[in-house]
Amino acid sequence: MKAKSFIDAVDVIVRSGKGGDGATSFRREALVAFGGPDGGDGGRGGDVVFAASEHVNSLLSLYYDPKCFAQDGGPGLGQKMFGKRGKDLVVPVPLGTEVYEADTGLLVADITAPGQRVVVARGGAGGYGNVHFKSSVNQAPTEHTPGGPCEERRLRLELKTIADIGLLGFPNAGKSSILSSLSSAEPKIASYPFTTLNPVVGTVFYDDYAKLQMADVPGIIEGAAKGVGLGLAFLKHLERSKAFLYVIDMAGTDGREPWNDYLVLKKEIEEYSPALASRPSLVVANKMDDPAAAENAARFVKETHKRPLRISCLDGTGLEKLKEKLRTLVPAKVKFHHAHPEKPVSGKMPDTTGDEIPPEAMKFATFLKLEKPKAKSHPSRGNIH
Numbered sequence: 001m002k003a004k005s006f007i008d009a010v011d012v013i014v015r016s017g018k019g020g021d022g023a024t025s026f027r028r029e030a031l032v033a034f035g036g037p038d039g040g041d042g043g044r045g046g047d048v049v050f051a052a053s054e055h056v057n058s059l060l061s062l063y064y065d066p067k068c069f070a071q072d073g074g075p076g077l078g079q080k081m082f083g084k085r086g087k088d089l090v091v092p093v094p095l096g097t098e099v100y101e102a103d104t105g106l107l108v109a110d111i112t113a114p115g116q117r118v119v120v121a122r123g124g125a126g127g128y129g130n131v132h133f134k135s136s137v138n139q140a141p142t143e144h145t146p147g148g149p150c151e152e153r154r155l156r157l158e159l160k161t162i163a164d165i166g167l168l169g170f171p172n173a174g175k176s177s178i179l180s181s182l183s184s185a186e187p188k189i190a191s192y193p194f195t196t197l198n199p200v201v202g203t204v205f206y207d208d209y210a211k212l213q214m215a216d217v218p219g220i221i222e223g224a225a226k227g228v229g230l231g232l233a234f235l236k237h238l239e240r241s242k243a244f245l246y247v248i249d250m251a252g253t254d255g256r257e258p259w260n261d262y263l264v265l266k267k268e269i270e271e272y273s274p275a276l277a278s279r280p281s282l283v284v285a286n287k288m289d290d291p292a293a294a295e296n297a298a299r300f301v302k303e304t305h306k307r308p309l310r311i312s313c314l315d316g317t318g319l320e321k322l323k324e325k326l327r328t329l330v331p332a333k334v335k336f337h338h339a340h341p342e343k344p345v346s347g348k349m350p351d352t353t354g355d356e357i358p359p360e361a362m363k364f365a366t367f368l369k370l371e372k373p374k375a376k377s378h379p380s381r382g383n384i385h
Contacts, residue, residue: 017045019147
């Protein structure tokens with residue numbers, strides 16, 4: 001039996017830790033009369049926490065281990081010793097995970113930000129020991145309280161890939177080739193349909209350290225919105241994409257008509273979600289190295305009234321232009337920012353060829369710190385300037 005490599009939906013059972021019971025105890029020690037109550041409190045139970053992780057891209061671990069149980073709190077002891085707090089169970093989940101109540105379908109959390117943590121089951125509170133019940137009229141209390149109960153829930157987790165650009169196209173259109181050419185991702189590439197069986201995300205980097213996330217999903221065929229092929233299962237991974245890249249096999253491999261492929265893709269997206277169809281998009285004519293692609297491209301413009309960007313992953317034609325087009329389609333994220341950008345110097349640089357440098361030329365020496373330093377106050381007086 002072949003093991004699964006990608007899971008995007010799973011049901012889990014989460015249970016927090018039970019709170020520890022408080023203790024009933026009395027101090028009994030030589031030479032200490034009337035020691036009184038000294039029962040400690042119980043420890044709090046652990047929480048179950050879902051934490052967003054950039055190093056996880058599937059719900060595979062929860063598929064094989066769907067029971068998420070946190071540690072119970074320890075009971076209180078004599079000599080006013082408190083019970084040990086139960087350890088939290090922190091479960092790493094991929095970015096884009098939606099958490100629902102399995103029975104009602106109510107959305108519990110949408111985990112989209114790196115480092116985001118969501119407590120899905122809170123641990124029970126620790127019980128009070130009898131030391132809390134001592135009073136002037138009850139100097140030897142035997143009361144204590146039990147620990148709080150645990151919280152148990154059935155949850156359904158669904159993963160929706162987070163990416164700036166979503167690749168759309170029929171099987172064998174060359175989506176994986178584009179992804180591998182523009183990013184460091186290594187999707188499976190072969191000359192047969194449905195090579196890609198699960199979403200693959202790659203990062204497109206630019207010279208100024210800006211970057212874009214690009215997602216490749218399994219090929220969409222006609223009727224995908226109604227459950228034909230693999231399209232229905234993976235169309236949800238495009239819901240978070242800000243823009244789409246329609247990849248058209250302009251060579252017409254396997255006797256296909258490129259203009260018909262584009263119209264079918266648009267129709268399937270509109271039937272699945274009109275909101276997705278209205279998002280920004282770019283049409284790419286792939287495999288332009290094939291002799292039949294040029295003739296098909298002319299008819300494609302006539303049939304669809306769209307002028308696609310012509311590229312070829314085989315010889316690299318148009319890839320740099322595509323990379324820049326993607327940046328205009330979706331603003332790229334810049335990794336580094338200057339906290340204090342230099343102010344541009346206006347005016348004309350004066351002549352500095354003489355024996356003395358004019359004072360006006362000094363403002364063009366931006367590497368010099370010419371501002372007057374702030375006066376420092378006495379340490380005992382604070383900053384009074």
